[in-house]
Amino acid sequence: MGLVGTILTFPLAPVRGVGWVVDKVRQAAEDKYYDPAPVQEELVNLETARTEGRIDEADFARREEELLHRLQEISAYRLQQGG
Structure with a gap:
């Protein structure tokens, strides 16, 4: 593009x-929403809660x-974005 x-x-x-x-x-x-780390x-926290008996098996399975x-949604998004 020129000066004009x-x-x-x-x-x-x-x-x-x-x-x-x-x-x-x-x-x-989007980067924050599609970050798999949280x-x-x-x-991991859910497994710890189950192991310590803070939640029952039904709640564990549902969550x-x-x-x-x-995680599948995040993976599909990342594949779609090419990274």
């Missing part, structure tokens, strides 16, 4: 800046299934 194009599109610069910020915030939120940590489903 830059001058003509200059009033749109704040809009492009806001769009860039929104994209960065969205990306950070889910894996919760699985474990939810967490494993979440």
